[in-house]
Amino acid sequence: MSDGALRKRKNQPESKEHAQKDSNAATAGNKESDIDTAAVRRYIKVLWIPLVLCFGGIFYFNPTTITDLANTWFGLDSDDGLSLTSNVSGDLRYIPDVEKKDAVVEAFKHAWRAYERDAMGADEYHAISKKGTNLTKAGGIGYTVIDSIDTMLIMGLDEDYQRARQWVETKLTFDRDAIFNTFETTIRVLGGLLSAYHLSGNDQLYLDRAIDLADRILPVFDTESGLPWPQVNLAEKKGVPNSDYRLMVSTAEVSTLQLEFRYLSYLTENEEYWEKAEEVMRIIKEARMPHGLASIYMNVETGKFVPSAIRLGSRGDSYYEYLLKQYIQTNYTEPVYKDMYDDAMEAVYSHLVQQSPYSKTIYTAELIPERTRTGELTWRLSPKQDHLVCFFGGSLMLGATITGASIQPVSVPPRKKELTPVGIRDWQTGAALVKTCWDTHDTATGLSPEIVYFRVPEDGMDIDSAPSDWYIKGAQPYAPPPYDARYILRPETVESLFIAFRLTGDVKYREWGWSIFQAIEKHCKVESGGYASVLNVDDVPATWEDKMETFLMSETLKYLYLLFEDASVLSLDEYVFNTEAHPLPIFTPTIRTAFADS
Numbered sequence: 079m080s081d082g083a084l085r086k087r088k089n090q091p092e093s094k095e096h097a098q099k100d101s102n103a104a105t106a107g108n109k110e111s112d113i114d115t116a117a118v119r120r121y122i123k124v125l126w127i128p129l130v131l132c133f134g135g136i137f138y139f140n141p142t143t144i145t146d147l148a149n150t151w152f153g154l155d156s157d158d159g160l161s162l163t164s165n166v167s168g169d170l171r172y173i174p175d176v177e178k179k180d181a182v183v184e185a186f187k188h189a190w191r192a193y194e195r196d197a198m199g200a201d202e203y204h205a206i207s208k209k210g211t212n213l214t215k216a217g218g219i220g221y222t223v224i225d226s227i228d229t230m231l232i233m234g235l236d237e238d239y240q241r242a243r244q245w246v247e248t249k250l251t252f253d254r255d256a257i258f259n260t261f262e263t264t265i266r267v268l269g270g271l272l273s274a275y276h277l278s279g280n281d282q283l284y285l286d287r288a289i290d291l292a293d294r295i296l297p298v299f300d301t302e303s304g305l306p307w308p309q310v311n312l313a314e315k316k317g318v319p320n321s322d323y324r325l326m327v328s329t330a331e332v333s334t335l336q337l338e339f340r341y342l343s344y345l346t347e348n349e350e351y352w353e354k355a356e357e358v359m360r361i362i363k364e365a366r367m368p369h370g371l372a373s374i375y376m377n378v379e380t381g382k383f384v385p386s387a388i389r390l391g392s393r394g395d396s397y398y399e400y401l402l403k404q405y406i407q408t409n410y411t412e413p414v415y416k417d418m419y420d421d422a423m424e425a426v427y428s429h430l431v432q433q434s435p436y437s438k439t440i441y442t443a444e445l446i447p448e449r450t451r452t453g454e455l456t457w458r459l460s461p462k463q464d465h466l467v468c469f470f471g472g473s474l475m476l477g478a479t480i481t482g483a484s485i486q487p488v489s490v491p492p493r494k495k496e497l498t499p500v501g502i503r504d505w506q507t508g509a510a511l512v513k514t515c516w517d518t519h520d521t522a523t524g525l526s527p528e529i530v531y532f533r534v535p536e537d538g539m540d541i542d543s544a545p546s547d548w549y550i551k552g553a554q555p556y557a558p559p560p561y562d563a564r565y566i567l568r569p570e571t572v573e574s575l576f577i578a579f580r581l582t583g584d585v586k587y588r589e590w591g592w593s594i595f596q597a598i599e600k601h602c603k604v605e606s607g608g609y610a611s612v613l614n615v616d617d618v619p620a621t622w623e624d625k626m627e628t629f630l631m632s633e634t635l636k637y638l639y640l641l642f643e644d645a646s647v648l649s650l651d652e653y654v655f656n657t658e659a660h661p662l663p664i665f666t667p668t669i670r671t672a673f674a675d676s
């Protein structure tokens with residue numbers, strides 16, 4: 079046997095975060111500190127022991143509250159909205175809704191053609207001022223163009239696609255002497271190129287560009303631990319530390335490069351991409367904290383977690399997402415990712431999944447590290463849920479049909495007997511979380527806020543101030559809206575609706591998605607072209623912020639389109655979507671992948 083076949087790699091968990099996507103959320107919006115700076119200093123000195131000792135405090139409070147989760151079977155054995163699929167062979171779910179699908183295509187054209195008219199080639203677009211801007215002074219890296227290309231291919235917009243391709247062929251360069259975010263560049267640009275390569279029928283242009291970009295990013299992994307630097311100078315091909323906290327990297331950021339680097343490795347047979355990305359997972363696995371929870375920051379030198387918030391929202395989110403998706407991407411050949419996913423889910427259930435007091439809404443909370451007067455580290459449960467967490471409902475349902483299935487493939491929707499007890503738990507909780515996210519669209523605009531809080535006994539909120547048990551913190555009539563009140567065209571709820579619909583055939587998910595789409599059309603659409611973010615989801619007419627995030631075209635409109643599309647298009651059996659909604663084909667790797675049980 080070859081060395082490669084026998085080689086065992088160390089397992090290492092990965093963390094990923096929507097760093098830039100969330101940078102504002104983490105700083106401007108949220109008075110709670112993500113990081114216990116005193117703890118960080120102490121941690122760096124005394125290393126890991128204090129955290130391990132204090133971590134026990136977590137287990138003292140908030141045991142899981144979901145045990146009394148409604149006994150309803152979400153998705154089957156229930157008459158609730160399921161008549162469509164419960165008595166047919168399943169074919170009915172394949173029927174596209176042409177009218178709604180076309181409406182989403184029109185919205186995409188409204189966004190793309192305004193960008194093309196005013197700002198072609200710029201990284202970001204501002205529809206109200208009709209201007210483009212670049213991430214750095216060194217010039218654009220195709221952030222918006224490349225993020226949008228696969229959506230054009232999926233929607234069949236051939237002419238727009240040809241012009242975008244032309245731009246990539248003649249204008250795009252990554253030889254930019256400036257600092258870019260490793261994670262964002264990977265998920266949006268590398269991910270976009272890889273998806274474009276596959277969906278265009280292997281157009282070599284995209285693979286060449288992907289290799290060029292990946293080779294510029296690769297040096298970020300040359301650190302003491304093997305965790306990547308959070309930033310990269312693409313011209314110098316050099317990793318760059320975080321400017322504020324030099325040694326800190328976000329868990330979600332380092333663990334959300336793997337699908338992209340692994341698929342590129344598969345395409346090129348260059349194992350280096352694979353090994354660098356996989357080493358990150360080994361480090362994370364080895365750094366495992368008691369009971370499998372993952373803090374949102376790690377130390378790039380030691381490869382250990384740093385005392386910091388624990389959550390499924392910003393800087394935590396896609397760590398959990400990619401644990402499951404790595405297992406799916408490689409056609410279930412890497413059981414270590416299933417183990418890590420199962421482990422992480424147990425921890426999430428034990429400590430983060432909560433139920434609100436009155437409406438019994440299921441949501442996920444956060445754990446915030448705090449110091450007592452004597453300097454002891456304790457953890458406070460904060461009933462805060464980012465919109466970003468809304469990926470998690472669909473992700474749990476998807477996981478239920480894979481890691482939680484007793485047969486393969488399961489029915490649509492799965493039958494109870496096809497799932498393990500863990501699968502049933504994840505299915506029910508996932509469906510409940512999708513519903514929760516849908517419920518947070520009950521605002522004046524029909525759009526959901528960036529961050530919601532759920533009512534707890536200590537917060538002084540009552541039924542009148544939070545009739546559905548959730549509220550926007552700091553929102554007051556006639557006062558400037560808090561940061562949390564905005565909707566910036568985020569995709570996470572419609573992403574979960576798309577997955578939930580594919581797995582159940584339940585038309586209510588299409589209805590909810592259509593309602594969200596209409597709210598976007600009504601409140602975010604700029605007449606002269608493009609879309610804008612809304613500053614307060616409870617304010618009509620809406621006040622805008624002049625920014626059209628690239629994920630509108632790469633994610634939000636793509637997931638909405640696919641929600642109404644024939645279910646055989648980009649089937650979940652054949653594709654895994656990266657965290658920026660770029661579909662990558664599932665493959666059976668030739669490299670032996672799983673690292674050793676450690």
Ligand SMILES: *[C@@H]1O[C@H](CO)[C@@H](O)[C@H](O)[C@H]1NC(C)=O
Nearest residue numbers: 161162163164165166167168
């Ligand atoms: C499903 O049920 C509806 C009414 O309940 C009935 O009209 C239809 O024929 C059924 N379809 C199948 C395939 O059994």
Ligand SMILES: *[C@@H]1O[C@H](CO)[C@@H](O)[C@H](O)[C@H]1NC(C)=O
Nearest residue numbers: 199200210211212217218219
């Ligand atoms: C952004 O970069 C592109 C190069 O890709 C350049 O053509 C354009 O002028 C830049 N835009 C701004 C506003 O600097």
Ligand SMILES: *[C@@H]1O[C@H](CO)[C@@H](O)[C@H](O)[C@H]1NC(C)=O
Nearest residue numbers: 409410652663664665666667
């Ligand atoms: C995944 O593995 C199964 C066998 O376990 C195989 O039949 C199938 O073709 C594989 N799929 C891909 C895309 O490689």
